[in-house]
Structure formats: C-alpha cells, structure tokens
Amino acid sequence: MEGDASDPEPPDAGEDSKSENGENAPIYCICRKPDINCFMIGCDNCNEWFHGDCIRITEKMAKAIREWYCRECREKDPKLEIRYRHKKSRERDSSERDGSEPRDEGGGRKRPAPDPDLQRRPGAGTGVGAMLARGSASPHKSSPQPLVATPSQHHQQQQQQQQVKRSARMCGECEACRRTEDCGHCDFCRDMKKFGGPNKIRQKCRLRQCQLRARLSPVTPSESLPRPRRPLPTQPQPQPSQKLGRLREDEGAVASAAVKEPPEATATPEPLSDEDLPLDSELYQDFCAGAFDDHSLPWMSDTEESPFLDPALRKRAVKVKHVKRREKKSEKKKDERYKRHRQKQKHKDKWKHPERADAKDPASLPQCLGPGCVRAAQPGSKYCSDDCGMKLAANRIYEILPQRIQQWQQSPCIAEEHGKKLLERIRREQQSARTRLQEMERRFHELEAIILRAKQQAVREDEESNEGDSDDTDLQIFCVSCGHPINPRVALRHMERCYAKYESQTSFGSMYPTRIEGATRLFCDVYNPQSKTYCKRLQVLCPEHSRDPKVPADEVCGCPLVRDVFELTGDFCRLPKRQCNRHYCWEKLRRAEVDLERVRVWYKLDELFEQERNVRTAMTNRAGLLALMLHQTIQHDPLTTDLRSSAER
Amino acid sequence: MTTEQSGNAKAEPALPSSANQSKPVSEKPNYALKFTLEGHTEAVSSVKFSPNGEWLASSSADKVIIIWGAYDGKYEKTLKGHNLEISDVAWSSDSSRLVSASDDKTLKIWDVKSGKCLKTLKGHSNYVFCCNFNPPSNLIISGSFDESVKIWEVRTGKCLKTLSAHSDPVSAVHFNCSGSLIVSGSYDGVCRIWDAASGQCLKALVDDDNPPVSFVKFSPNGKYILIATLDNTLKLWDYSRGRCLKTYTGHKNEKYCVFASFSVTGGKWIVSGSEDNLVYIWNLQTKEIVQKLQGHTDVVISAACHPTENIIASAALGNDKTVKLWTSTY
Numbered sequence: 001m002e003g004d005a006s007d008p009e010p011p012d013a014g015e016d017s018k019s020e021n022g023e024n025a026p027i028y029c030i031c032r033k034p035d036i037n038c039f040m041i042g043c044d045n046c047n048e049w050f051h052g053d054c055i056r057i058t059e060k061m062a063k064a065i066r067e068w069y070c071r072e073c074r075e076k077d078p079k080l081e082i083r084y085r086h087k088k089s090r091e092r093d094s095s096e097r098d099g100s101e102p103r104d105e106g107g108g109r110k111r112p113a114p115d116p117d118l119q120r121r122p123g124a125g126t127g128v129g130a131m132l133a134r135g136s137a138s139p140h141k142s143s144p145q146p147l148v149a150t151p152s153q154h155h156q157q158q159q160q161q162q163q164v165k166r167s168a169r170m171c172g173e174c175e176a177c178r179r180t181e182d183c184g185h186c187d188f189c190r191d192m193k194k195f196g197g198p199n200k201i202r203q204k205c206r207l208r209q210c211q212l213r214a215r216l217s218p219v220t221p222s223e224s225l226p227r228p229r230r231p232l233p234t235q236p237q238p239q240p241s242q243k244l245g246r247l248r249e250d251e252g253a254v255a256s257a258a259v260k261e262p263p264e265a266t267a268t269p270e271p272l273s274d275e276d277l278p279l280d281s282e283l284y285q286d287f288c289a290g291a292f293d294d295h296s297l298p299w300m301s302d303t304e305e306s307p308f309l310d311p312a313l314r315k316r317a318v319k320v321k322h323v324k325r326r327e328k329k330s331e332k333k334k335d336e337r338y339k340r341h342r343q344k345q346k347h348k349d350k351w352k353h354p355e356r357a358d359a360k361d362p363a364s365l366p367q368c369l370g371p372g373c374v375r376a377a378q379p380g381s382k383y384c385s386d387d388c389g390m391k392l393a394a395n396r397i398y399e400i401l402p403q404r405i406q407q408w409q410q411s412p413c414i415a416e417e418h419g420k421k422l423l424e425r426i427r428r429e430q431q432s433a434r435t436r437l438q439e440m441e442r443r444f445h446e447l448e449a450i451i452l453r454a455k456q457q458a459v460r461e462d463e464e465s466n467e468g469d470s471d472d473t474d475l476q477i478f479c480v481s482c483g484h485p486i487n488p489r490v491a492l493r494h495m496e497r498c499y500a501k502y503e504s505q506t507s508f509g510s511m512y513p514t515r516i517e518g519a520t521r522l523f524c525d526v527y528n529p530q531s532k533t534y535c536k537r538l539q540v541l542c543p544e545h546s547r548d549p550k551v552p553a554d555e556v557c558g559c560p561l562v563r564d565v566f567e568l569t570g571d572f573c574r575l576p577k578r579q580c581n582r583h584y585c586w587e588k589l590r591r592a593e594v595d596l597e598r599v600r601v602w603y604k605l606d607e608l609f610e611q612e613r614n615v616r617t618a619m620t621n622r623a624g625l626l627a628l629m630l631h632q633t634i635q636h637d638p639l640t641t642d643l644r645s646s647a648e649r
Numbered sequence: 650m651t652t653e654q655s656g657n658a659k660a661e662p663a664l665p666s667s668a669n670q671s672k673p674v675s676e677k678p679n680y681a682l683k684f685t686l687e688g689h690t691e692a693v694s695s696v697k698f699s700p701n702g703e704w705l706a707s708s709s710a711d712k713v714i715i716i717w718g719a720y721d722g723k724y725e726k727t728l729k730g731h732n733l734e735i736s737d738v739a740w741s742s743d744s745s746r747l748v749s750a751s752d753d754k755t756l757k758i759w760d761v762k763s764g765k766c767l768k769t770l771k772g773h774s775n776y777v778f779c780c781n782f783n784p785p786s787n788l789i790i791s792g793s794f795d796e797s798v799k800i801w802e803v804r805t806g807k808c809l810k811t812l813s814a815h816s817d818p819v820s821a822v823h824f825n826c827s828g829s830l831i832v833s834g835s836y837d838g839v840c841r842i843w844d845a846a847s848g849q850c851l852k853a854l855v856d857d858d859n860p861p862v863s864f865v866k867f868s869p870n871g872k873y874i875l876i877a878t879l880d881n882t883l884k885l886w887d888y889s890r891g892r893c894l895k896t897y898t899g900h901k902n903e904k905y906c907v908f909a910s911f912s913v914t915g916g917k918w919i920v921s922g923s924e925d926n927l928v929y930i931w932n933l934q935t936k937e938i939v940q941k942l943q944g945h946t947d948v949v950i951s952a953a954c955h956p957t958e959n960i961i962a963s964a965a966l967g968n969d970k971t972v973k974l975w976t977s978t979y
Binding site for chain 2: 408411412413414415614618621622627630631632633634635636637640641642643644645
C-alpha cells in the first residue's frame with residue numbers, strides 16, 4: 001500500500017515521517033505515508049487526511065479553522081474556501097458554532113477515522129474525538145484500551161519520544177523543545193527525583209521550557225489535583241472552573257498514573273492551572289505575525305484547549321483531529337458574564353461621571369428629571385446623576401407627604417385602635433407574668449432553705465426497720481427503662497438511676513445559649529461541640545452533664561415528711577441518705593419542679609414580648625413614610641369615616 | 650300614627666312606616682361610593698373580604714397583596730413574595746391566613762398578622778388561576794392553566810389530590826359551605842362537581858351550547874351554584890336537579906374572568922363586575938338590574954360582598970388600579 005498511490009507532490013515539509021507501520025496500513029496526505037501519530041487535518045471535501053507538517057499547518061493554526069479544504073479541492077472547485085473563526089466575532093461564533101456543530105459532526109472534524117477500520121481510534125471517531133484524543137475525558141484515557149487499539153499504533157506510541165512532540169506547552173520547534181536532556185543544574189532539575197530532589201516543584205528543566213508556549217512564571221508546587229481556575233482579571237467564573245476543574249482532576253489523576261509508565265520522566269505533570277488568557281494573547285500575536293498562505297485573517301486561539309494537553313498524554317497516540325471548542329458553553333457564559341460585567345462597569349463609571357454621557361449623544365437622550373437640571377439624563381436612567389434623583393425624591397416627599405398625613409388623620413384608624421387595645425392587654429399579661437415570676441423565685445429560695453435545714457438534722461438509724469416490714473417482697477416490679485425485674489423496695493432508686501443512664505446518652509439542646517437576666521440556674525447550657533448546641537435540659541436534672549455527687553455516709557436524707565400526702569408534719573426523714581429508699585434524690589426533684597415553673601413563666605414572657613413587638617411594628621408600618629407615600633385612601637363622603645353600621649365601639 | 654307602636658313591642662307585623670332598619674321591603678339598594686383605595690401599581694386581580702369582616706385583601710399584577718381595613722379603607726400592610734402576577738387570593742375561615750395563586754405556578758400561604766409567607770405550594774405546571782380554602786381551612790383547592798385542580802393540605806403544604814378535571818384552563822374553584830363538595834369551572838364550558846373526600850366527579854353541568862365558564866361559586870346555603878360564562882350571562886343553577894333556575898344579563902363579560910358574589914346582608918342581590926366599567930347588582934329573585942355602580946375607569950374584574958355589613962368592594966384593571974368601597978343602607 002505504501003507508495004502505491006503516487007501523488008503529484010512530494011512532501012513539503014520534508015519532516016520526519018519515520019514511522020514503521022504494518023504493510024496494510026492506510027496512507028494519507030500528500031506524502032502518502034500511513035503515519036498517524038502527528039497532527040492531522042481533514043479536508044471537508046475529499047475527506048483526505050493531511051499531516052500538519054506536510055502542508056504547513058500547525059495545530060495552533062488549525063484550532064482557528066472552522067472549515068478546511070485541501071489545496072487540490074480548492075483548485076478544482078474555487079467556491080470552496082477555508083473558513084476561520086474570527087477572534088473579534090467570538091461571541092457570534094459561539095452561537096454559530098452551536099448551529100454548525102451538527103454539521104461538523106458529519107463534516108471533517110468529527111468524522112470517524114479516515115479508514116472505517118474501527119480498530120484505529122474508536123474513541124476519537126465520535127463527535128468529540130479530537131478533544132478526547134487530547135485527553136480531556138478520562139474514560140478514554142484512563143483505560144488505554146481504545147488508544148492502544150492496533151499493534152501498529154501501540155508500536156508507534158512507544159516511539160513517541162523520538163518524534164517531534166507538540167502540545168499546549170510545547171511548540172515542538174524551538175530550541176528548548178528540541179532539547180532531549182535535562183541540564184541537571186537548574187532549580188527545576190535539582191528538584192527532580194533523578195537528580196536527587198524532593199520532587200515538589202515538578203517542572204521541566206528550565207532549558208527545556210518551550211520558548212513559545214511554556215508558562216511565564218514558575219508555578220508553585222502542587223499535587224496531581226489541579227487548582228480551580230483563578231478568576232480572570234475582570235470577573236470570576238465559577239461555572240467554567242467547575243467543569244474544567246473536574247475534568248482537569250481526571251486528567252491530573254491520569255497524568256500521575258501515566259507518568260509512571262514511561263521510563264523517562266521527561267514530562268513531569270505540570271500543575272494544570274490557569275492564566276490562559278495572557279498566554280493566548282501571545283499565541284494570537286504569534287499567529288498574526290506568522291506568515292501562512294491563504295491566511296490573512298487574524299487567528300484566535302482556543303483558550304480552552306491548553307489546559308487539557310496533559311504532558312503525559314503527549315506521549316500517547318496523538319493522532320489528533322482538528323480540534324473543536326469543547327467548552328463552548330462555558331466559554332459563552334464566561335463571555336456573557338464578561339460582557340455584562342463590562343457593561344456594569346461602564347454603567348458605573350458613567351454614573352459617576354455625568355460629563356462623559358454628554359459626549360456620547362446629547363441630542364438623543366432625554367432631559368434629566370432633576371429639579372432645575374438641564375443636563376441630559378444617563379442612558380437607561382431618568383436622571384443625570386444621583387444627586388438629581390435624590391433632590392427630586394426629596395421634593396416629592398415634601399410636596400406629597402403632608403397632604404397624606406392629613407388625609408390619614410382625618411379619620412380614626414380602626415386597626416390602630418385595635419392595636420392599642422391589644423397592647424394594653426399584652427402589658428397587663430406581662431405584669432401578671434412578672435408577679436408569677438417573683439412568686440417562683442420566692443419558692444425557690446424557700447426550698448433551698450428547707451433543704452439546708454433538713455441537712456442539719458442528725459442521723460437516726462432505727463427507722464429503717466419500719467420500712468423493711470411494710471414492703472411486700474414477693475412482688476416483682478419491672479423497671480420501665482431497662483425492663484429487668486427489681487425489688488419494689490429499691491424500685492424508685494433503681495428506676496431513677498436507670499433512666500439517668502439512658503438519658504445521658506441522648507442530647508437535647510439548641511443552638512443558642514441562654515441569655516436571661518436575673519435568672520440563676522435554669523438550663524444546663526453545656527456546649528456540645530459536635531452538634532454545636534447548648535444543652536437545654538434543666539440544670540438540676542441533666543443526667544448528661546451533671547453527676548449526682550457522692551453521698552457521704554453520714555448525710556441525712558432530710559426529706560420533709562408529710563401526713564396524708566399534703567400536710568407537712570414538720571418532721572424530716574432521718575435516715576441516712578444512702579439507705580433511704582423512699583425519698584431518693586428528693587431535693588433534685590423539688591428543685592426541678594420549681595425550675596420548671598420558672599421556665600414556663602419565662603416562656604410566657606417571651607411570647608408576650610413577641611406579640612408586643614408585632615403589634616408595634618404593625619403600628620409603625622401602617623402609617624410609616626413608605627406606606628403613606630405609596631398608598632392613599634380617598635374619602636368621598638366626608639361624613640362617613642367608618643363603614644360599620646352599628647355604633648362604633 | 651298609631652300610638653301603640655311605641656309602647657308595645659312587636660305587637661303587629663311591622664309596617665314600613667319610616668326608614669326603619671327592621672325588614673325593609675325596598676326593591677333597590679342605594680350603594681354609594683365611600684372610599685377609593687389607591688396603592689397598587691398594576692391591575693388589581695381580585696378582592697376578598699375576610700370572614701370576620703375586618704380586612705379586605707386585594708391581589709394584583711404587581712406581585713403583591715395589600716391588606717386594607719374593611720371599615721375605614723385604610724392601608725394595613727403589604728405581602729410580598731411572589732415572583733409573578735397574582736391572580737387570586739382567598740381567606741381562611743379564621744381570617745388569620747391567606748392563600749394566593751400566582752403566575753409563577755405556585756400558591757403561597759400567608760400569615761396575615763406577621764405578614765410572612767408560611768408555605769409555598771409547588772406542583773402546578775402552569776399559571777395558577779384560582780384558589781380557595783375549605784370551611785375547616787385545612788385544605789386549599791387550586792385551579793390552574795394546566796387544566797387540573799389540586800387539593801393541598803395546609804399543614805404540610807403537600808398536594809393531596811390532583812383532579813384532572815378539564816380540558817382547558819380552570820377558571821374557578823369553590824367549596825360548598827360544609828366542605829364536602831367542590832365545584833370547578835373551566836374554559837371548556839363544563840362545570841364539574843366533585844366529592845371533596847374521594848375526588849370523584851359527581852356531576853357535570855353543561856348547558857346547550859358551552860361557552861367558556863369564567864366563574865363558579867356555591868350559594869351560601871350550598872344548594873345553588875352561580876355560574877358566569879363568557880357570553881355576558883350569569884346563571885343560577887340548582888345543583889341537585891341540574892337545572893338552570895335564573896339567568897342574569899345586561900352586563901358585559903366576554904373576555905375576563907369577572908368575579909360575582911351573593912349579597913345577603915341586606916336585600917338578596919347578585920353582584921358582579923363587568924367589562925363596561927360598572928358594577929352590576931341584580932335582584933336575585935326577579936333577575937332585574939337594580940343598580941349599576943359607576944366610578945371605575947377600567948374593567949371591573951372583581952366584586953366582593955362584606956359578610957355582615959352592606960359593603961361592596963370592587964376592583965378594576967390596569968387603567969384604574971384602584972379598589973372602591975361602596976355602602977348601602979339596605
């Protein structure tokens with residue numbers, strides 16, 4: 001097959017097309033070689049593929065081409081013209097691109113490989129083939145399968161290093177790109193593992209940084225995970241970065257994986273970050289400066305492409321088809337945002353400098369509505385400046401407001417009266433709540449006094465025997481918490497303990513600490529950093545945050561005894577606390593009772609306060625400045641101010 | 650005059666001596682314009698009195714609902730939250746909540762006291778056009794341009810049932826006084842009556858020709874249904890027999906879904922807005938127009954009657970943007 005089809009033109013570039021292929025490999029280009037490992041471009045007319053080298057079209061240039069026809073086709077049919085993407089009409093192209101996409105599908109770019117042989121590049125055959133070849137979508141890259149389809153290709157891949165490499169960071173033609181060995185002395189080399197470095201910076205040798213395409217500044221060390229895209233000088237772009245970031249992440253991951261494959265660490269993964277714009281302007285200038293036949297139009301480089309050219313993937317089969325702008329959507333959005341931002345900026349600027357507006361087109365703009373102002377209004381506004389607007393607003397208020405106030409006061413507002421009555425009621429209730437609170441406080445102190453007095457009693461042991469006889473030891477009570485059978489005598493004690501044990505495992509709290517003035521011990525308020533809440537159990541009761549203090553042996557129970565449940569006898573239980581089973585932790589429970597009441601009163605006060613606040617806001621808003629200015633009630637019958645037929649209450 | 654009258658209390662049936670308030674037999678009301686409430690910046694779409702008679706809620710195309718005092722017409726507060734025009738608003742039975750139906754495909758439940766939106770009911774796929782509470786006010790019913798009627802639970806804000814009711818936008822939905830029946834009217838000309846509990850369609854009221862139905866409402870006693878159609882006609886149907894009992898004409902209604910109402914506080918009237926900028930009042934029994942209220946400068950889209958007093962509130966579209974309050978002595 002090789003050399004069968006003799007073509008009229010010898011290969012122009014005369015570049016290395018050294019490729020050892022199988023005998024049946026299909027051949028392309030004017031050079032009639034089956035080499036598919038370099039950049040190729042397909043003619044949209046005859047569907048023949050040409051090496052970029054042979055026809056002197058670099059990948060960069062090709063990025064800006066939309067439709068390309070080979071020289072033969074163009075000569076045969078003069079109507080066919082190469083179409084570019086104009087840099088200035090980028091936005092237009094974005095929309096056009098959408099339209100042109102389906103066409104491209106059928107067209108040259110995204111067609112399957114020149115040979116319908118699926119072995120070639122099944123991955124690249126689809127619509128996004130070119131980019132996938134570039135390695136943006138990981139599924140294609142991470143599994144080497146589709147890429148290493150044919151043995152010939154695989155073979156070629158291994159020979160990658162000997163061929164001229166081209167990618168986003170390597171033009172392949174400058175002095176630096178042609179170097180094959182690291183110098184070993186620059187800072188980047190010294191960082192490399194092979195030169196005994198810690199491999200933190202992970203950059204190519206300084207002398208091998210491409211003069212055209214390499215990053216301008218040395219980047220900081222990074223791992224495989226790329227940083228999110230830094231905002232452009234004008235505005236942030238969250239969306240594109242997300243997309244890109246995610247994809248770059250994949251690439252990054254792949255990059256690290258791929259690095260291990262080749263023996264030579266010639267391409268250490270570059271941190272895939274941002275700053276494409278300044279770079280692209282460079283490239284753009286480069287294009288403009290470059291001399292190409294038929295190409296007199298300025299180019300536009302594909303900004304999105306560069307980050308995706310993972311250095312590791314450069315080693316892989318780079319049978320790259322003509323690239324498509326993958327991230328056109330995000331590009332568009334970025335452009336729109338960019339545009340909008342620019343407009344906003346312009347608008348803001350204009351707002352501050354009214355004189356500039358005059359320069360625009362004073363004849364077409366209406367006059368500013370400010371009082372006494374003769375300047376032209378800003379475009380999109382009724383005023384020439386903030387001041388004029390404010391003056392007019394002030395005048396408006398002076399003029400209209402008194403009249404409205406008068407109107408409002410002409411007739412009594414029924415809702416207002418209701419509000420006042422409500423406020424009265426609320427205040428009364430607040431009073432009563434406060435008295436209740438005082439009552440509670442009094443009880444609190446009383447209880448403390450009782451407890452204190454009780455503790456001063458002496459211990460008497462003999463009462464214990466009475467207890468023991470009265471109880472029936474045959475009965476078995478089951479604990480409500482744990483379910484075990486327990487002796488009724490110790491039932492109370494056990495259940496309390498059991499309950500505390502279970503309760504201490506749950507949390508009960510709210511986000512806000514208690515801030516009540518004049519309230520002593522109410523809520524536990526212990527901060528739980530995990531759930532970021534403050535414990536809202538009663539402090540005296542909280543099983544989670546307070547442990548019952550150890551009871552000394554000689555402490556007396558001290559519970560005030562009662563006759564017939566309610567009548568206090570004045571006596572106290574004299575049993576030692578440890579042994580008393582009837583009055584187990586009575587102080588805690590009584591304290592809790594009082595505290596609970598106090599909490600309830602505070603809640604009530606809070607509620608009332610809230611109601612009062614609502615009524616007050618309603619009263620202010622009803623006849624506030626805004627309300628009066630915006631609304632008006634015209635009274636047609638001066639006698640009727642109230643439509644209620646019954647006597648006004 | 651007989652001297653007994655002053656002494657005896659109700660000795661004989663009261664003769665209409667002078668202008669007493671006891672049982673007037675006058676034939677016509679004398680509604681007069683009392684207040685004009687300005688404040689909306691776009692067309693007003695609906696006005697409703699609160700069941701306790703204290704407030705008047707007006708919804709508008711400027712995306713807000715304004716609450717006015719019903720008796721003095723004074724501004725009370727504004728409820729903001731919708732993203733698009735509001736088509737309808739309805740009160741709950743305890744006058745503490747409002748539900749509003751908007752073009753942004755949602756309904757919002759508002760707490761009137763605080764002015765906050767309590768819940769947003771999402772589920773419709775097109776403009777929500779009409780809404781109502783049921784008498785216990787635990788359900789909300791809504792009709793939409795997506796041709797369905799949805800029943801929502803107030804407490805959770807979830808849609809309980811969707812009745813694929815009609816083949817054209819639903820223009821009105823209403824519960825009867827007990828909350829057991831739902832009536833829905835739509836542009837397809839059919840009025841359907843549903844069982845609220847099961848969602849079954851019990852009856853479909855169709856007349857000879859089926860002009861689009863623009864409004865339906867149960868009468869206060871639940872026996873009759875008032876149906877407004879876009880052929881300048883209002884009809885009073887007996888629901889159980891499925892027969893049209895009365896027809897009210899004379900007004901203009903061909904384009905808009907104009908609200909109509911029963912006035913039962915004084916004389917028994919049918920009150921409706923009209924596209925010729927007047928409010929029409931008919932005698933319910935005799936079907937003749939007893940009064941036409943003039944004052945608006947655009948289509949009167951909504952007319953509502955106060956629950957206890959002889960007050961009518963009317964609202965007009967974009968050229969006018971006001972709500973007017975009228976009172977009558979009987």
